[in-house]
């Protein structure tokens with residue numbers, strides 16, 4: 001009997017890479033590779049990489065070093081690198097890493113089965129060509145048939161924004177939107193399998209459809225998705241502030257299925273820094289959009305990304321970032337120290353904020369955000385929240401789910417609640433989650449005199 005071949009995939013970076021890894025697993029299962037969690041047993045190891053900052057990029061190289069040892073002793077193991085580092089480095093990776101077999105870029109997932117077959121025969125190969133047409137999005141399975149309550153669906157790929165610090169437009173290529181009919185078909189099938197919530201995914205979802213003829217804009221797509229029977233919640237990520245349009249804001253006011261949360265990275269609160277970042281909006285404009293979103297959906301939860309130590313950022317600029325954070329009241333914030341990416345616009349500016357200053361600003365920013373997040377979480381205590389129940393928590397003793405505003409809630413209840421939207425009374429707030437109880441458990445407690 002032929003032993004089944006095992007595939008181990010390690011994923012770095014953003015949700016787009018997580019989705020791509022799912023597609024890679026689906027593609028390679030068709031040629032006999034089954035996923036394993038144990039890299040030491042794998043016949044094929046794939047690193048799906050990220051090059052957005054220095055730190056994630058370094059992680060890739062340390063993982064590669066780890067897997068080098070597995071090749072010793074003559075065991076046949078194919079080692080492949082995909083994703084954004086692969087796109088950036090291409091053939092150079094094969095030249096520099098003698099034990100590496102395959103390099104595949106962000107537009108070349110569909111070539112993998114054939115590349116793996118050739119590597120099985122001893123070849124070493126790299127494919128990193130870009131495909132800048134709609135065909136790109138039809139080249140690999142979009143759906144793996146998996147169930148679950150909440151799923152991500154890619155609606156567009158690539159980025160044309162060229163923020164001056166960012167490598168993504170270079171490693172993901174031009175913005176391409178998937179055809180809406182395809183998206184609707186895929187989500188309809190998901191809903192039939194029990195999926196209740198979808199998150200529409202793209203590097204810059206708000207510009208969906210703007211460059212393709214005969215397609216709706218993003219607000220139109222959102223409404224179509226919300227109309228799919230069985231879909232009870234729709235989310236989307238990531239949004240660019242300059243493309244938040246009045247029709248999109250109206251979706252938050254009019255459509256209850258559109259969740260009360262938006263990830264809207266500001267990157268900085270300083271007018272001067274935003275201009276050098278080439279973000280296409282200023283502080284005032286950003287705050288106006290936030291105000292319009294808050295007016296359209298009272299209580300909307302806002303999350304974002306922030307960079308500290310961008311070239312030329314002085315203490316006053318940084319203070320503007322802190323004051324913007326307080327004004328917005330972010331539910332949560334991902335924050336990063338600026339790191340130069342070669343080939344980007346900002347690589348031409350001197351990286352003139354000292355490492356220690358970047359670190360100190362990051363710590364201050366994160367301390368402030370922890371305070372704002374905890375205050376935000378505490379404001380839910382005593383409220384009733386609608387929670388989409390996603391599953392049993394890691395400890396196995398409680399259910400967990402998310403509020404419309406994307407806060408995690410843990411509570412006791414029967415597993416039969418998984419997949420449904422349940423009213424939960426919030427009883428305690430922590431830094432990263434909320435604790436609650438369902439009406440039934442409250443009634444039981446009341447009946448037994450505990451409450």
Ligand code: SAH
Nearest residue numbers: 165166202203238265305306336337338339
């Ligand atoms: N619009 C994108 C953002 C991708 S990059 C999306 O689809 O999510 C994620 C975040 O990394 C950015 O929002 C930015 O805050 C941060 N980032 C990107 N390049 C960076 C750099 N050179 N240094 C520090 N942080 C960076």
Ligand code: SF4
Nearest residue numbers: 159161162163166168
């Ligand atoms: Fe990078 Fe800016 Fe594009 Fe986001 S919008 S991926 S930060 S270039």
Ligand code: F3S
Nearest residue numbers: 013014050051052084
């Ligand atoms: Fe990283 Fe590429 Fe995503 S650089 S953040 S994995 S698009």
